[in-house]
Amino acid sequence: MARPDKRSDIVGAALQIIAEQGFHGAPMAMIADKAGVAAGTIYCYFESKDILIKELYREIEGKMLEALREDYQTERPIRERFLHLGTRLLKYFVAHPLDFKYMEQFHNSPYGAALRRGRFAKESNVSHLPYPELFELGVAQQVIKDLPEVVLFALAFGPMITLTRDHILGFIELDDPLIEKTIAACWDGIKR
């Protein structure tokens, strides 16, 4: 009976195909094929394509948050914490381009819309980024501009997302020094 963990073969195949071709470019038959199983087998592990997609999202999100929290020190100055999180995030994206592409696909789809709505309505037991607290604190300490959280978020994240996409598309080579310069520039955008 073939490979020991078909489940992760399936998840891996789904990640690769969906990241590269989008949800509609990833028929179950194709995922099954790449995973080396039959189409029906996927349904032994996942109730539906929908559930496979959401599960995969949760797995990636978990890994990302773990990477972010590693070495994160709550007692350091705001600026340093921001730089830490930013560089971590950008480095994670660069190291895991498929994860990034998958998350983009997810967010730019009905799944992402539902997620956002849930988060906004605070129905979310969803694991949150450490950012909101950091911004709130920074504003209170008058280190960060007094702008709505959503705006600060956009100023900090927007560039990372755009830039990661450019990196993956090969328009630029994001090495460590450039990542640090970029995150520093993001800080200039939000700092007072």
Place this chain on the structure above:
Amino acid sequence: MARPDKRSDIVGAALQIIAEQGFHGAPMAMIADKAGVAAGTIYCYFESKDILIKELYREIEGKMLEALREDYQTERPIRERFLHLGTRLLKYFVAHPLDFKYMEQFHNSPYGAALRRGRFAKESNVSHLPYPELFELGVAQQVIKDLPEVVLFALAFGPMITLTRDHILGFIELDDPLIEKTIAACWDGIKR
């Protein structure tokens, strides 16, 4: 025989449905229905769904660039020109949310990937934003950080895109003062 310009009825219906539901949530039959024509009629004006989609993109891009260039004065200081373009762009997005959503759908799809590839390879006769020149000049005058054009682009555009999405989703109300504060913060990100 019904309305004088079925073509623009079709384009309008396609814009609305695709912007709100994505390409796969916009069957030709549904577009036809909303436009008040039969499915077959669309093919009198557009060879295929593909071509309809690309044409619609070009129309929107044209309107956007026009809005950007309006009142744009090449002889003003770099900073003011940047603020002008930024606020114009953000205001255009806020005033035309369907256009913004459509462009997002387009960019996050195989169409967008093809477009980017084309632009990068400079095969493009495609109309360009006035940004590259502005950044180049700013760097030369030592007003803007000495970072690759792609990075500056991300620092300036990333926040606008993220924020527009949040505005459209209702997470924040982007009025004129807030738009100006935001663009000013973007400037802080790229200025020396």
Place this chain on the structure above:
DNA sequence: GCCCATTGAATGACCGTTCATTCAATATAA
């Protein structure tokens, strides 16, 4: 009466999902 824009039912391709069937591995009986 002729032309041509318009119509919408029909076509064929594609896709997610189902389920009857297979068969290697394991348990049970002798």
Place this chain on the structure above:
DNA sequence: TTATATTGAATGAACGGTCATTCAATGGGC
């Protein structure tokens, strides 16, 4: 130990539904 029964993971052909596209029929304008 050997023969037999049971299990359930895995399979993949088949189903039902959706969708872009086609084209023969229609009817309004000249």
